[in-house]
Amino acid sequence: MLAISLKSLLAHKVRFLLTAVAIVLGVSLVAGTFIFTDTIDAQFDDLFEDIYSGIDVSVRADVGDFRAETEPFPGDVLDIVLAVEGVEIAEGGVTSLATGVLDKEGDPIGGRGPPTLGFSWAEVPSLTPMRIKEGAGRAPTGSQDIVLDANTVANAGFALGDTVTVVGLSGPEQFELVGIASFGDQDSLLGATIVLFDLEKARELFGYGDEYTGISVQAEAGVTAEELTERISLVLPAGVEAVTGETERNEQVAEINEALSFLSIGLLSFAGVSVFVGAFIIQNTFRIVVAQRIRELALLRAIGATGRQIRSMVIIEALVVGIVGSVLGVGFGFAMAFAIRGMMNAAGMGIPLGALVLLPRAVIAAMLVGMILTLLSSLLPARQASRISPVAAMREEAARTPRRSLHTRALAGSVITGLGVLLIGLGLFVDIGRSIAYVGAGAAIAFMGISVLAPLAASPLADFIGWPLPRLFGISGQLARENTKRQPRRTASTASALMVGVALVVFFAVFGSSTKASINETIFELFPADLTFSSTSQTDPELRAPISPAFAERLGVYDELSVVSAMQFGRVVIEGETQIIGAFDPETIEQVIVLDAIGDAVAAVAARDSVIVSASFLEESGWAVGDTVTAEFAHTGEVALTIVGTYEHGDFGKLFLSSDTYLANFRYMGDSFVFVNAADGVSVLAAQDAISPTVETFGNIKAQTKSEIVEDAEGQIDQALALFTGLLLFAVMIAVLGITNTLTLSIYERTREIGLLRAVGMVRRQVRRMIRWEAVIIATFGAMLGVGIGIILGWAVVRALADEGFGAFRVPVGQVILALVLAAFSGVLAAVWPARKASRMNILDAISNE
Template sequence: MSSHTRLALTAIAIILGVAFVSGTYVFTDTIKGQFDSLFTDIYQGVDVAIAAEGTGVGSADVPFDESVLDIVTAVDGVEIATGGVTGFATIITTDDAGDPKIVQNGGAPTLGFAWSDVSRLSPLSIKDGNGRGPTTSSEVAIDVGTAAAQGFKLGDVVKIQATGEAEDFTIVGLMSFGDQDSLLGATLSAFEMTEAQRIFGLEGQFNSIGVAAISGVSAADLARDINEALPAGIIAITGQSQQAADLSEVNDSLGIINIALLSFAAVAVFVGSFIIQNTFRIIVTQRTRELAMLRAIGATGRQVIVMVVVEALIVALFASALGVVVGIGLAGAIRSAMNAAGLAVPPGSLVVLSRTVFVGMATGVIVTMLAALLPAYRASKVSPVAAMRGETRVRKTTMRKRAITGVSISALGLVFLMTGLFGSVGNAIANVGGGALIMFIGVSVLAPLAARPIANVIGAPLPKIFGITGTLAKENTKRAPRRTASTASALMIGIALVTFVAIFAATIKASIAETVDEAFPSDFTIQSSQLGEDPNIPMTFSRDLVGQVDALDEVAVAGAFQFGEALINDEKGFITAVDPAKAESLLTIEPAPGALDSLTANTIIVSEKLLKARNWTVGESVTITTPLVEDVPFTVTGTFARTEFGDYLISTEVFTQQYEPTGDGFVAVKLAPGVSLEEGRVAILEVTDNYPTTELQDKSELVADAEKQIDGALALFQGLLGLAIFIAVIGIVNTLALSIIERTREIGLVRAVGMSRRKVRKMIRWESVIVSLFGATLGIGMGLFFGWAVARALEDEGLGKFAVPFGQLMAYVVIAFFAGLIAAVWPAFKAARLNVLEAIAYE
């Protein structure tokens, strides 16, 4: 095998790592570009945008009185102005069984608007032949993409649910958004203005006003003049400024996605670095005599280092460039997958910035060079005479130093990890991530010390089953512990991370099941089946629903709960609103005596844990800022123990004064005595069927739904971490292939004394399996530790029940076993095909 072929698999590891990095940048930059184009369409004709100033809390637009429009149109320089109303409007169809079915593409939102005939100020348009805009309360226009996907046509009657019950509307128009037939997979519905205000609970109000200036009037001057006329709390800014603000919010969200994907890319690159280092170490070892000859005829140690590093640089440049290209293709594949999932990403060229190329190339080159430095340094330190005799064995003193170094590095990583989990530090995530990284390095340094005993245990059955072939496979992994450990370390990292994720997910599921059982004395819950703008706050639904359910004969009590973001003494938090008369019968919050009864105007009760953390006392005065009001004084009048529903509770009556009344976020239902779950379900469904976006669940269904969501996230994480495991398998292939070159003469000798090709293949396969299972053993052990540590750190946050998914861990062992078999296919084939005479003569 030529040196170029030796490095080919190493190049694959670099290519995959760089592809993940560059593909992430290309994908997010492309999405950013599409949103930039989208907001350009939205604000193309808007010179000035007007909205309520708000308090800076929450993401939703605060509505304001529609009379503001008259004030704006009276300002000199305004050519035309129109009010805007937005909300969530979900189209309802029926499934094959005739049950209500929500029209939604993946997690894309279901948006509703007030139709405007002022095309200059609206991105919504209807092309010739696609009907017209709605003009009466019973009409609607929907986007072309949704109509095509659902088979809707002009004149069809569809059910749409906004804040109240689902209602019938006739489709009179098929809309486009700018030049596109859909908006990133969202469903779009437009209603006549007054109707939009009614169904979104905004009678007599707007969310925004768009203004077009008379020709010759600058947007900045017009915004200034409008601000002088506007009442307090309403602000006008230029359309360009509003566009920049909206785009900034999107970029912030994409930045989080970018960081998350780059974290997985970093794992892949980190795993790849082990393969690169191991490959160069083996190659340098195989070329020891060659390098010794160069030293003997005058080459310095520095020149040997430069020679190895330059070789690494050439591989890195080639592989990194190819990795960038593969990354561009990966970004295109992700976009295609999103389109297949119904998220309708607009067509267009992928955005490849110079930064992407630079970061991708730099990542590949720097990681490769650093990984190659240690083997190069070691090669320069080998005595020419010793090298020509083939003396490269590791001394016991070196192993002692390795033990001290490995323990020291692992201890340092443990300190960082525990400080991040249990200490009070500014950036806990950085400490946890950095600690885990350092611990991986420490365990990798220590791994050669464990290679012989663990390989001995794993390989113990092989001699009994396969005779001399099994014995040779076991002994070959034991005699080169550094090579075995270095190869297994890459797989160890991947297995450790998927093990940690599996344990964390199992712990969350077990804790949720325990929490639901203990914290919900109610029989049923009702909540929206859709996601809201803020993942911490559930989507709301009509407040009429809880009254209708509470009035049923089969129901003893039904109570609604609302949730909102707030600043409490200038610190971000989330407030839960409860009905003090019903809360204790529906939820287990363990309030202090009299705490719930104390919930009246401008009073709040807080969790015991938070009271202690803030050094507050009952009777303390705090200020609360919500999206509507700022610095409202509240008095802490009591405490409660359980925090499943948040750390702050106020009454629903007070909540409606502090927040725009958009609906309930959650309803708990307790059945009347003697009513079975099935009887109660039938009765409640007669009400909830009128609100198709809501979901009725008993305790077991609530737990199952939560577990389904966790399993979906688990599958995503495992898929992303699967790349690291794939790279690790490539490392096993690479190491085995290189070790065959190293052992060419040995393999020739065993063939010469009678070992068949089949047995040679079997020997190589079982070596590979032992290495894979060694890596899985270390990985599962580290994953168990990480999972336990994180679960204990988050015990006060609701993770009270540590769980280990033994079935999944066994599955990882099986996967490692077959990964070892697959990794050995090509090296085993090459070993079995060696010419016996040439192999015996090999030097």
Template sequence: MFRTALRNVLAHKARLLMTVLAVMLGVAFVSGTLVFTSTISDAYQKSSQKGYDKVDVAVQPRHQDADDRKPGETPRLSQGLLDRAAKVPGAASATGSVNGFAAIADKHGKLIGEGFSSSGANYYPGTGGKDARYPMKDGRAPQGSGEIALDAKTAERAGYKVGDTVRISVDGPVLPQKLTGIFTTDDGAVSAGGSLALFDTPTAQKLYGKPGEFSQIDVKAAAGTSQAALKSAVDKVLPKDAKSVTGKELADDEAKIIAQSMDGMRTSLLVFAGISLFVGIFIIANTFTMLVAQRTKELALMRAVGASRRQITRSVLIEAFVVGAVAGIAGLVAGIGIGAGLRSLISSTGNSIPDGPLVIAPNTVLVSLVVGIVVTMLAAWLPGRRAAKIPPVAAMNSIHAVATTKSLVVRNSIGGAITALGAAVVLTASSSTMLGLGAAVVLIGIFVLTPLLSRPVIAAWAPLLRLFGMPGKLARQNAVRNPRRTAATASALMIGLTLITGLTVIAGSVQKAIDKMATESLKADYVVSMASMTPLSPDVEKKLAAHPDVTATSPMRQSPARIDGDHHQLLRGVNGEAVEKLTKLDFTSGRFTVSGDKVVIDDALSRTNHWKTGSSFDVTFEDGKKGRLTVAGVYKGNDLMRGIMVDNRTLTPHLGEINDNQVMVKTKNGAGEAVKDSLRKALGDNPAIQIQTKQDISDGISRMINLLLNMLYGLLAMAVIVAVLGVINTLAMSVFERQQEIGMLRAIGLDRKGIKRMVRLESLVISLFGGVMGVGLGVFFGWAAGDLIRKGLSTYELVLPWGRMGLFLLLAAVVGVLAALWPARRAAKLNMLSAIKAE
């Protein structure tokens, strides 16, 4: 039986080719994902480990329980602690670190680096007046408030040389700095495309903290002292608000964080690989079903000469094993190429990643082979089981049992029950996980029901097919002749279009909700903020308020507070006199009064705390002082405006550092490019500051949504390609199966063009059937997801992208036409006499 199975594989190489390609694509996606994420993770981990080579023990602030300190209080490390740490037994040196955000402009005024990885730190002279962390490649270290040093990669990208003036921004205002040095570093963020600017320690402390305080102290061990021994010595001089960590622990923690971040990417990509493999299952099952049907006589004769049912099933599974193994190996090789290609693609887009070798882990090889073999054998098991049931008597009359009415009724009943169960889960889902589970169950149920659904849906195309004469009529009859085969072929395309349509509906609806939110919540013409989402200096608001075109401004500040001595809440400071001119809020009770101890709250806080207009509550401010606030009004909150709004004149005296999250601006003549340019010049043409209109805010979110959607389209394209292979495979095997019929049609007058048209129309009908089902299910899932999204986005409403849905149906039609090219050509080239004689 083993030799027989191998001979069957070799005898049907062409028929199994599409199956091999389908499995190979899915395996390539899996192995490519594993290679890519392993390579990136390994590169970042090694880069981060280099950054900790010079750290044996790190002293960090210990974040106490929030109830034991003032709201907003952040522990810091003093100069005295640094001096004590440097003198403990076994310590060679101690270095104090201060860091934060620093936007660096190139010579054209554009921001260098990757936004959040645009950082600043201090140069801490140690032995010999040098900082071992940052060896100088050119020039010297910064020594005053107007000097900086840049990492070599940033200096090279921007074309800066020692002596140039560099424009930087820490919290808004532009700070011209003289470049005194260019250094090298093992910092992973810099290796990944970020930028690093160094200040002298007093300047960095002034910019990022308080004079004489550090965010971390790094202690270097003397020769012969272990990290554990040094940690024990350091622990003896630490106050209760500080803790120590070994360099190895820091590196391990960093490695875990990197691994976790890669896990999210890996999981997302593997989900799409799984979709491709799931689609491939239909193709594999279809292929083996048709192969079994074509070998009815052969299998029945084997039964007649003594082969058992188990041996027949085993022979089919052996064929599947060989096909899966070949596809798995080919997919692994292709996946390695995909992994390397993805890395090169990311580098070519300007998103640098640390250098490192291509990582092909043993589990990648094992998973690729196992996935290829298991998926193929799983899909072939049912056809193999059917093959075993072929009675020996079928060898005498060349027929095998067709699906009975009873079996179809059972199938439809099971399919209806599964679909109903899945729909119930979807409609009552309280989480995205439950929604995804319900959607998967619905898809399985619809697949079971597809043979039943195919007849009425395909029948609806009959009037259009009549326009093509006899080929059109024959195409419709061929499409419904074997509803199970048609269902399996169309289902592959249906799944891909279901996901694409559902994601498009959700993305369009979310975008509409965001547009509505921006329009309904803001009267301000502009919102000014840092591109990095870091706090703004209050000087920015002062410069904007002094601009001749500006009529009203309101900085928005945030401060942690303790409410009623128990729970914590953010207070949002605004300009009480101007905020009503800049926002448009819908009040459910009271009025918009923000002044003194009068505040307004959103409806969610009102329900949670049982507050209403006139309610009062105790507050402990950031500096530990206490007060009492009174609710003047309750408004409907959203993602742009929510929480407790308090007048900045009340809040600001309690702030340790005065910073603004953003500034809302109203101008005389409304939003316009000329006014925006004028405001930008007033702020020093600072690349770190973004000035956005309501439309800009909406467009920015829209770009992110479209970028994500296009990425998902690209990933799901793999499933569509696999579906195309399925249509080609089905049609090619169907043509082979109907050789006699095609020869007879040619003999009675249907020309080659008619044969081609018949096959193409059959493919078109099957593809459009899958397209209609996919678009319909996608709309259903998009609508069902709305209830979950509406909980976090109150302005969400269903938007149907009719244009894109029409494009998806056109895509299904194109798939049908392209998939039929080769089978139609093959059918037209059949010799009619040879075809009529074929068995």
């Protein structure tokens, strides 16, 4: 049987090729994702291995679950550490996330992308990853000196000796670029902007006194890192801890890996969509191939092969195609990894270039996906093949395989679709956790169910889509339409693949525009403030970078403003969970934002150590007003907070303190937002003009009116939509290839017919037109189903999120129509090859009697 399988495959290269291409595409995105993440993984492992190899022990603030890199401890800890026996050398330094660098135009560098990291320059090379690049200046030594990483210097077009403006806690300040640094041998650390000052200046700029945020220690020869860590731990004061260099390194690598795993899960989800779409194509291809081989298979049956042997023959063929396709898919995965890296870097991620790494897991995962995909896709067609009766070999007309009755199909399809819808509903509307998994699985099952139902709609929809064709293109148009109706299952199956891609594209478009509409409503409703100021740098994905405290202070002097109110954010651990907590001035806050506080909650929070909690979070946590919760702050440790009230609008945050309580418990780095209102009789524009000198000196602060905030948010959504759509295009491409696949196989089947048409006078152009419009009908069919499902899914998700502030449901009509038109056009592309093939088909094949 194996021999027959192999020979059969070799004898039908086109068939083999078409199936393999679907597998290659499905597998390559999976392989590409793994290769991409493994490569970054390996690069960072190497990087951290190299650069921290000199550090045996790290001393840092002991702040529980918080990230400790910016939490200071007293400077005399260094003397304690130096006195420990076995310490060869030790050096302290400070780190800050609150610094912004301006480019030559006075605009902030980094923007919404990777963070800006501020460090003090370490004198001992073995204790730091930072190096001054060969011939690129010197280390910072005075209060005017700054060193930047090579990537930033290159991107901003700085040169040694240039003046660089840095916005620190006390406002903007000018420095001279004295050196260009690399991180190990890398010019960039994930695209971050790295700024380095000498220790004294760094402390001043970052707002530290005679303090360090870290001490790096090298052990004497013969003393192990573990031993030394233990010795140092014994003498450290409370609130300071020592860990081995390796521990710290692993923590950092783990942190990067976590960020990457988020990325790789995202990419794998999209790869999953491609694989899913690929499954439709592969199954359809196998099914058509079995149908076309009925005579051959029946002959085998007639001369004594069992149904089981036929089944294994089909499966073996599938496996061989699966292996070849998967191997090629892994190869093609390299190209995908390059493409992904290019995309990420285009978005400013600063992912280091270099050779791609192929780990066994990428190969194994890709091969497994490819094999399982092909195997599963071949099971049904194989079963179908095993049921072919030997008599079929004798019949003139190729015997039709028995079809399920329409009723059975309608029933089965409805049940499967219903199950999918049920899962989606559970995920969306019932609080059962892991809701995304439920929605994803539900959507996949619903797609399958609909693809079972789709053949029922194929004929009427083909008539509907194709109604103008006979009038426009005469017999070619009529035949195109009729041909799509001939094998409803084949048409539907091919269209279903495109349906999945289009449905997801439309879903994101609907979700995106609904989000935009909701944001629009929310912002105008929630922001009485005329202007909102925020930092343009981004140092932390969850927390806005702080604006220098000096800013709100300086705005206070303008008569054009009636209110200046600031809001701060920070992390706190409550009942074991890290939460983002906000703070405001209770006296002014309600003039600039709407919290919908219940009773006098806002006034009540003015009392020290009190907190107000959003209504939904209060319910979620099972707390009540009047309860006391223990909050752990990085700076002050455990503090008992009394819940003094609640509020409805949780959009700004779910926990708020007064700014006074905040200042008492946090190391104040600045404000996350500053809201202002223009004074009576002063237009927003006039107020903006009046304060613009102050805003400009800070450089990294942007002022936004309400509509600008809306635009900004919309811009972010559009960017995300573009990325998702880009990743989904791959699945759409596979689906379009599926149309090519089906048509190519179909025209083989119709050789006689096409030959006859040619014989009685159809010119090649008419043949091409016939095939092309058939493809367009199939594509439009799939796209219409997709648009319908996408809109419904979007509606369900928006409804489910109604509690989270999604008030609006919007269908972006223009985009949806564009998607339909493009999908229809993709049919034209899909048909290029089969149409050419059909138009060049040998007429004699059609009419020869064999």
